[in-house]
Amino acid sequence: MNKVLFKANLKNNWLILLFITGMMLMYTTIAIGMFSPESAESLEGMLKMLPEAMIKGFGFEGIGTELTAYLGSYLYGFIYLTFPIIYIVVVSQNVIVKHVDSGSMAYLLTTPNTRKSIALTQSSFLVSTLFLILLINVMTGILMSITMFPGHLQIGPYIALNIATFGTLYLIASFDFFLSCFFNDSKKMLSIGASIPILFIALKMLSALGEELAFLKYFTLFSLLDVNRILGSGSFTVTISAITLLFGTGIFYGSIVLFDKKSLNI
Amino acid sequence: MIEIKNLSQIYPSGKGIFNLNFTVEKGEVFGYLGPNGAGKTTTIRNILGFSNATEGQVTIQNQDAREHAAALQKIIGYLPGEIAFFDNMTGIEFLTFVGQMRNLKDLQKRDALIERFQLDASGKIKKMSKGMKQKVAIVAAFMHDPEVLILDEPTSGLDPLMQNIFLDLILEEKKAGKTIIMSSHIFDEVQKVCDRAGIIKEGQLVAIEAVNELKAMKTETFILTTSDPEDFKRISESGLKVQKKYNKLYVEKTLDYPKFFEILSKCHVTSIETKQQSLEEIFMKYYGEVK
Numbered sequence: 001m002n003k004v005l006f007k008a009n010l011k012n013n014w015l016i017l018l019f020i021t022g023m024m025l026m027y028t029t030i031a032i033g034m035f036s037p038e039s040a041e042s043l044e045g046m047l048k049m050l051p052e053a054m055i056k057g058f059g060f061e062g063i064g065t066e067l068t069a070y071l072g073s074y075l076y077g078f079i080y081l082t083f084p085i086i087y088i089v090v091v092s093q094n095v096i097v098k099h100v101d102s103g104s105m106a107y108l109l110t111t112p113n114t115r116k117s118i119a120l121t122q123s124s125f126l127v128s129t130l131f132l133i134l135l136i137n138v139m140t141g142i143l144m145s146i147t148m149f150p151g152h153l154q155i156g157p158y159i160a161l162n163i164a165t166f167g168t169l170y171l172i173a174s175f176d177f178f179l180s181c182f183f184n185d186s187k188k189m190l191s192i193g194a195s196i197p198i199l200f201i202a203l204k205m206l207s208a209l210g211e212e213l214a215f216l217k218y219f220t221l222f223s224l225l226d227v228n229r230i231l232g233s234g235s236f237t238v239t240i241s242a243i244t245l246l247f248g249t250g251i252f253y254g255s256i257v258l259f260d261k262k263s264l265n266i
Numbered sequence: 267m268i269e270i271k272n273l274s275q276i277y278p279s280g281k282g283i284f285n286l287n288f289t290v291e292k293g294e295v296f297g298y299l300g301p302n303g304a305g306k307t308t309t310i311r312n313i314l315g316f317s318n319a320t321e322g323q324v325t326i327q328n329q330d331a332r333e334h335a336a337a338l339q340k341i342i343g344y345l346p347g348e349i350a351f352f353d354n355m356t357g358i359e360f361l362t363f364v365g366q367m368r369n370l371k372d373l374q375k376r377d378a379l380i381e382r383f384q385l386d387a388s389g390k391i392k393k394m395s396k397g398m399k400q401k402v403a404i405v406a407a408f409m410h411d412p413e414v415l416i417l418d419e420p421t422s423g424l425d426p427l428m429q430n431i432f433l434d435l436i437l438e439e440k441k442a443g444k445t446i447i448m449s450s451h452i453f454d455e456v457q458k459v460c461d462r463a464g465i466i467k468e469g470q471l472v473a474i475e476a477v478n479e480l481k482a483m484k485t486e487t488f489i490l491t492t493s494d495p496e497d498f499k500r501i502s503e504s505g506l507k508v509q510k511k512y513n514k515l516y517v518e519k520t521l522d523y524p525k526f527f528e529i530l531s532k533c534h535v536t537s538i539e540t541k542q543q544s545l546e547e548i549f550m551k552y553y554g555e556v557k
Contacts, residue, residue: 004366012354103350107406109316110344111367114336263318265311 002113002121009125013091020087021133027079028137032144035070037152053209067145067152072161072227078201080137081222084130084169085197091129092176093190095122096259101186106266119256123177127252130173131166138162157230160237164230167244168221172197174251181259267292267445268313268414272322275308283308283469285322290447295440297456297463297477298449305469306449307347310418313447314344326414340368345407347418347449349399357387357394357402364406376409382431396423404432408439415439417448421455433458487541490515490530497533504529516541 010017096119099105108118138159145153176193183189200220207216207223217223224240268290276282283305290296300306311317312324315335324331326338351360361376370376380387385401394402400423407415421429436459439446450456456463457477464474490497491514498515501508506529507518519526530538 002367004363008352008355008363012352103346103348104352106314106316106344106346107351107364108367109335110314110339110342111364112336112339112369113367117336261318264316266316 001124002117005108005113005118005121006125009095009122013094013125013129016087016090017129017133020083021136024079024083024133024137025140027075028141029144031071031074032067032141032148035067035149035152037067037149066154067149068154068158068161068231069227071141071153071158072231076161076165076225076227077204080134080165081169081201081225084133085172085194085201087133088126088130088169088173088176089190089194089197091126092173092180092193093186095126096177096180097183097186097189100184100264100266103266105264109264109266115260116256119181119259123252123256126173126177127170130169134162134166134169154231156234160234161227161230163241164225164237164244167241167248168225171221171244171248171251172200174248174255178251178255178258181255181262184265267294267327268447269325270309270313270322271325273309273312273319273324274321275312275317276320281305281469282320283312283466286466286471288464288471288474290445292445293440293443294462295436295446295448295460297460298447298466299451299456299463300449300466304466306466307418308469309466310347310416310447310449313416314342341413343407343410343412343415345403345415345417345420347422349403351391351399351402353392354390356390357385357398360391360402361387361405361409365409368410370410373409375411376405379405379408382435383428397425397428400424401428408435413444415444415446415448417446419449419451421450421452429455486519488517488519489539489541490517490533490535491537492534493536494534497535500533501529 096105099108109115142153142155142158175196176189179189179193200222203216203220204222206213207220224244226236229236230240270286270288273286274282274284276284281303286309288296298306298309308317312319313326313331315324315332315338318332326342329338331338352363355363361380365373365376379385383401383404385398385405387402387405389398391399391402400420404420407417421432424432433455436446436448440459448460457480460477462474462476463480465472492498498508498510501515501517505521506526507520509516521529
């Protein structure tokens with residue numbers, strides 16, 4: 001780990017970090033602000049007026065009268081995946097392949113720091129800021145909920161939901177970081193690194209539309225984030241968090257080794 | 267100090283460098299020359315430990331340049347040919363960043379270089395002119411007082427005044443016992459500072475010569491303007507090699523000066539200038555003639 005490089009990353013990426021955190025905070029506060037135990041039922045009634053496919057696609061199905069389930073279905077089917085994925089794609093590109101493509105990696109590698117330490121710093125930056133984005137949102141969510149609706153939020157399951165979400169995003173981040181280490185061309189990394197997570201989101205939305213399309217859930221990573229099961233069962237959360245963190249760490253490790261061994265034309 | 271042994275790096279396109287062998291001794295300034303795409307940068311990438319060679323190796327102080335890249339960077343200063351910085355930084359922020367990445371505590375040399383090259387480092391690098399960026403890169407390469415300097419076309423983008431300041435710096439570093447490899451296109455530059463020069467063409471090392479011997483090979487060509495059309499005939503009949511291009515006569519001085527001027531004195535010369543000859547031209551001419 002290299003503090004100087006970490007700080008330089010922060011200077012390079014603060015705008016996107018701020019933007020993504022801000023957008024998610026906006027949706028989080030709106031979602032909680034819109035909740036009211038009495039009107040939750042009427043919201044449910046309102047949603048019934050929308051086409052069923054649309055409700056299912058965006059994961060609004062079964063919006064509960066209970067705050068935790070309400071947030072789970074309102075935020076974690078789409079908002080809490082899409083914005084972090086934008087962040088992951090952009091920052092993965094910025095930390096490795098962009099420097100290789102432009103040639104500025106030469107300046108990092110002509111300092112007495114090993115490639116492993118540079119790649120480790122870059123991956124740590126990606127993961128820790130991703131964690132920070134979720135942390136800020138979760139803290140805000142909890143504080144706002146207990147202030148506005150004391151006793152309504154089941155804090156344990158809510159945190160479990162966020163741990164599972166972080167695990168899944170961590171796995172996506174490891175994949176994009178791998179692409180960033182693998183490619184020498186920013187555009188190639190971006191096109192694959194963005195299209196696969198977007199495809200996963202699209203498949204998740206499609207698979208919720210009806211019985212005929214339900215099989216699609218086997219083709220998307222985000223099926224792991226089954227909000228109802230996560231809120232219902234602590235062991236399910238532990239299982240998927242363990243799986244995603246384990247695989248993600250393996251891929252991060254492999255990416256760092258790959259970057260150390262590869263031949264660079266810079 | 268720097269040994270390049272049987273070094274080959276072959277790209278999928280079939281281009282690359284093939285079986286290079288040369289050594290640069292401590293305290294030596296080695297000029298590395300060749301046309302674009304000849305393999306200069308590929309060689310430099312291997313010296314810096316960026317690339318994995320197909321075969322052979324580079325060693326610096328008997329350490330493998332690829333394997334011990336990070337440790338060797340303590341004693342290496344590098345000036346890239348195509349410079350890419352961290353764009354959103356100002357010049358001074360970038361130099362501070364590189365300094366901190368090097369754990370550099372003593373900033374005297376950095377500040378002295380900034381002053382010497384009259385570098386205004388306060389602006390964003392993105393908005394700097396080519397020459398100003400080159401100055402930032404020079405300071406970054408020299409500021410930690412490295413024992414080995416790898417310089418890829420170091421004077422490109424500098425105005426003649428700054429080029430001279432730079433060449434003076436190279437001579438000082440040489441005096442201080444530094445080992446320097448620099449690629450260049452300009453004969454005068456190499457002639458002023460380099461001890462030996464190697465030329466690479468299509469990935470093969472064509473020649474390595476002491477620069478003093480190269481100077482002897484330099485043929486001087488003078489460009490004359492004359493008022494008498496008969497002068498062309500007069501000169502060519504006298505045994506000098508002459509070519510006519512756009513009303514100007516290109517005369518190669520193949521005789522000694524007294525004879526040369528004796529011939530010219532019979533002509534109606536209205537202007538005379540010397541033609542610059544690149545080191546590559548001299549190399550190519552020499553080795554073309556040998557083969």
